[in-house]
Amino acid sequence: MQEISSKERVEKRKHDFYANLLPKIKERQERIKHSILDKTSNVLVMPGQSGLKLGPVFGKFDPQKEYKKTYKEIVEDLVLGLNPYKITIEKPNVKTQDIQELSLTKNDVELDVSFDAIHYNFEPDSILQPIGFKAKIKDLHLIGNPKIPWQVDQVLQENQKAIESIYILGEYGFDNYYLTKIFSAGNLGLDKKFVTTRQSITAIDDTLAKKLLIDIREFEHIDSYYVFENEFLHNRFVIVLAKGNWEYEQFELWPSQSEWGKFGYNHEYEGFLGRTNYAELQAGGYYAARLPIIEYLHRNKKQARVLVIREIYDDYSIPIGVWQVRENVRSAMTKQSKIFNSKVEVLTYIEKHLKYNLKKYIDASFLFKQNRLNDFF
Numbered sequence: 001m002q003e004i005s006s007k008e009r010v011e012k013r014k015h016d017f018y019a020n021l022l023p024k025i026k027e028r029q030e031r032i033k034h035s036i037l038d039k040t041s042n043v044l045v046m047p048g049q050s051g052l053k054l055g056p057v058f059g060k061f062d063p064q065k066e067y068k069k070t071y072k073e074i075v076e077d078l079v080l081g082l083n084p085y086k087i088t089i090e091k092p093n094v095k096t097q098d099i100q101e102l103s104l105t106k107n108d109v110e111l112d113v114s115f116d117a118i119h120y121n122f123e124p125d126s127i128l129q130p131i132g133f134k135a136k137i138k139d140l141h142l143i144g145n146p147k148i149p150w151q152v153d154q155v156l157q158e159n160q161k162a163i164e165s166i167y168i169l170g171e172y173g174f175d176n177y178y179l180t181k182i183f184s185a186g187n188l189g190l191d192k193k194f195v196t197t198r199q200s201i202t203a204i205d206d207t208l209a210k211k212l213l214i215d216i217r218e219f220e221h222i223d224s225y226y227v228f229e230n231e232f233l234h235n236r237f238v239i240v241l242a243k244g245n246w247e248y249e250q251f252e253l254w255p256s257q258s259e260w261g262k263f264g265y266n267h268e269y270e271g272f273l274g275r276t277n278y279a280e281l282q283a284g285g286y287y288a289a290r291l292p293i294i295e296y297l298h299r300n301k302k303q304a305r306v307l308v309i310r311e312i313y314d315d316y317s318i319p320i321g322v323w324q325v326r327e328n329v330r331s332a333m334t335k336q337s338k339i340f341n342s343k344v345e346v347l348t349y350i351e352k353h354l355k356y357n358l359k360k361y362i363d364a365s366f367l368f369k370q371n372r373l374n375d376f377f
Helices: 009-033 072-078 096-104 150-156 162-174 176-183 197-214 284-299 323-334 342-351 359-366
Strands: 045-048 050-056 082-087 109-122 133-142 225-232 235-243 247-253 266-270 303-313 338-340
Touching: 009 072, 096 133, 096 176, 109 197, 133 359, 150 162, 162 176, 162 197, 162 225, 176 197, 197 284, 225 323, 235 323, 235 342, 247 359, 266 359, 284 303, 284 323, 338 342
Parallel strands: 082 133, 247 303
Antiparallel strands: 045 050, 050 082, 109 133, 225 235, 225 338, 235 303, 247 266
């Protein structure tokens, strides 16, 4: 088993990241100081707690592309990005309509942007992903014409609840990232309003999953135990699908002296009918991991009990967002699964493929600690 690192070792890794990036940060500061930041390509709309944020301007942060990069490269992209901020929602100093149109487009749109001030404040956090350069927007104008997909334009003309619009656009094939963007910018619903980034990400993940689960609960059960695995960015996922009606259970285990590891482990569960309360212990990570597993079951027209074990290792010293959870699990579900006939075989196998003590999970598991009739056949 892995010797779990101390909090000091994790903090040292954060410091090392900052020290290595410092020369590039200073170089970017000089570039910004002597540059005219008035034109850029299309950006993501990301409302934050203090108002609406557009970002990153310097290079769009695309999770599906970032997944192919190393941990160091991803942290660097986040730390060196420019994040325009403080477009207040109550009294917008930028046209709300321009922001909403910008979020809807699938093409690059040229902008004319002016800033009041740009500053830098990289403070590695134990929970939130880093934000590097921040720029207070003074004014913004669209120069190019946003090209809005016809399906989106059609849905927006309907006076309907946000959840209904999300269902329809999901069936059209728009992914969770695009839906999060347009939902956060206040384009959907009867009472259209901006939604914070974290809330919109989880809302989209949960809404899409619940829609697919309506069908999944009617599908046939899988016939064996299937184990999927993936490790990326110092996060390891082991996913077990077992015969039975839909149930979902997820464990997270961090290094013991990290911010979250002091609680031992995090455990969330939902039964056949789903959950009515928010997954407080794992927050967005719970919904981000659940969605691609549900997508897999729906594609294959199967129903299953699901056990997810997420191990977070001490090299994951700077969180980079729940997008990596979603893409990590999506990658796992595209791989060839290992197939077993019994629970004993499954536990024997995954024990060899985890770095932390399996007993911690199984003793607390609702799905695996109790024997069921189909465990014997």
